[in-house]
Amino acid sequence: MKPNFEQYKDIPGTTIFTIESAQKGFHLNQFCMSLRDAKNRERFLADGPAYLAEWDMTDEQKQAVIDRDFQRMLDLGGNVYFLSKIFAAEGLSYVQAVSTMTDMNPEEYQQMMINGGRNIEGWRSKKERGEA
Amino acid sequence: MAKIVAGIATSHVPAVGHAVDSGKTQDAYWKPMFDGYEFSKQWAKDNPADVAIIVYNDHASYFGMDIMPTFALGIADSFAICDEGYGPRPIPVVEGAPELATHLGASLIMDDFDMTILNALEVDHGLTVPMSLMYGSPEKWPTKVIPLPVNVVMNPQPSGERCLALGKAIKRAVEQFDGDLRVEVWGTGGMSHQIQGARAGLINLPWDIQFMDDLINQPEVLQYKPHLEYMIEAGSEGVELIMWLIMRGALGDKVNEVYRFNHVPASNTSVGHLILTPKED
Numbered sequence: 001m002k003p004n005f006e007q008y009k010d011i012p013g014t015t016i017f018t019i020e021s022a023q024k025g026f027h028l029n030q031f032c033m034s035l036r037d038a039k040n041r042e043r044f045l046a047d048g049p050a051y052l053a054e055w056d057m058t059d060e061q062k063q064a065v066i067d068r069d070f071q072r073m074l075d076l077g078g079n080v081y082f083l084s085k086i087f088a089a090e091g092l093s094y095v096q097a098v099s100t101m102t103d104m105n106p107e108e109y110q111q112m113m114i115n116g117g118r119n120i121e122g123w124r125s126k127k128e129r130g131e132a
Numbered sequence: 133m134a135k136i137v138a139g140i141a142t143s144h145v146p147a148v149g150h151a152v153d154s155g156k157t158q159d160a161y162w163k164p165m166f167d168g169y170e171f172s173k174q175w176a177k178d179n180p181a182d183v184a185i186i187v188y189n190d191h192a193s194y195f196g197m198d199i200m201p202t203f204a205l206g207i208a209d210s211f212a213i214c215d216e217g218y219g220p221r222p223i224p225v226v227e228g229a230p231e232l233a234t235h236l237g238a239s240l241i242m243d244d245f246d247m248t249i250l251n252a253l254e255v256d257h258g259l260t261v262p263m264s265l266m267y268g269s270p271e272k273w274p275t276k277v278i279p280l281p282v283n284v285v286m287n288p289q290p291s292g293e294r295c296l297a298l299g300k301a302i303k304r305a306v307e308q309f310d311g312d313l314r315v316e317v318w319g320t321g322g323m324s325h326q327i328q329g330a331r332a333g334l335i336n337l338p339w340d341i342q343f344m345d346d347l348i349n350q351p352e353v354l355q356y357k358p359h360l361e362y363m364i365e366a367g368s369e370g371v372e373l374i375m376w377l378i379m380r381g382a383l384g385d386k387v388n389e390v391y392r393f394n395h396v397p398a399s400n401t402s403v404g405h406l407i408l409t410p411k412e413d
């Protein structure tokens with residue numbers, strides 16, 4: 001069967017992690033995996049750039065990590081479960097970190113979730129939203 | 133012979149594990165969700181199983197990107213608890229069921245399911261949070277476990293048809309095991325949630341409820357739902373729900389709905405939970 005990754009690109013505000021992203025983001029994601037080890041978390045938090053220098057990542061990937069720019073990390077092949085090791089190392093929850101990718105602050109985002117979450121109306125298609 | 137006696141479906145949110153471990157289950161935020169599992173905890177006590185085959189996904193906890201099995205099976209004596217970045221959960225080690233697991237692994241491979249066999253595996257919240265919801269915080273888990281990790285993280289994930297068929301093959305394999313065991317199959321993950329991008333926080337409760345109805349009443353139709361629809365309607369992480377199809381396939385044609393529960397939100401997620409039993413004809 002011929003893969004069709006294009007079909008996922010019309011979903012607004014969403015980066016689908018594919019086998020292609022897995023290949024492109026391999027070293028970024030493996031760096032994240034290293035943070036499962038408490039000793040590595042300490043070293044990373046003490047000196048991020050020095051820790052990142054040990055990894056075969058692109059400069060853009062390293063900069064996105066230093067900036068804690070999660071959307072940029074997704075665009076560069078990161079997967080959110082891997083990236084979660086970065087914010088877990090800093091003691092942040094999913095809600096706190098995930099909200100940084102939206103146009104809300106963590107408090108607004110948390111309130112949206114308590115109110116029943118983001119309503120899907122208007123969020124099905126970039127074409128429908130005039131974004132594509 | 134061994135027999136599949138029930139299927140359990142539940143979401144597996146990491147923050148739920150944290151709430152259990154830090155004694156917050158009675159806090160105002162968490163109490164309504166945990167109250168919804170009180171029935172299930174009692175049901176689990178009244179209907180003990182010897183082995184639970186727990187279908188779940190690893191969340192970059194044990195598997196890195198170096199190896200990404202589509203379907204895998206844990207056949208070890210026991211499974212330690214992963215450090216997911218906050219330190220391992222302070223819960224008992226998960227005891228395996230190697231005799232049934234080796235039989236199951238062999239049977240599935242001979243049935244053309246190319247399982248990755250895991251003699252070593254540490255389990256994450258995908259497997260342990262459902263156990264906490266069903267069993268609370270015991271000193272030792274009341275059932276043995278066969279972990280069945282599925283790749284739902286990297287697209288392409290296995291198709292719905294393949295998942296339902298895997299469930300059916302699990303049923304055949306269990307029924308051919310020489311041993312008098314009560315076996316459950318658990319499908320975990322979902323329901324609607326998205327934890328990345330500008331659309332993060334998406335919840336689609338009407339879609340979730342329809343999914344539950346279809347899972348119960350017409351899995352043969354539901355199996356053809358394309359991944360694209362899960363991603364659009366239930367969020368990028370909602371595709372985890374294909375794992376519920378594996379559980380459903382293991383129960384046979386018709387099921388009894390013993391219990392159903394929905395709650396929004398737990399962290400970023402629409403929580404859904406079902407207890408089903410096979411309907412004898």
Ligand SMILES: [Fe+2]
Pocket residue numbers: 144189191258321322372
């Ligand atoms: Fe999950």
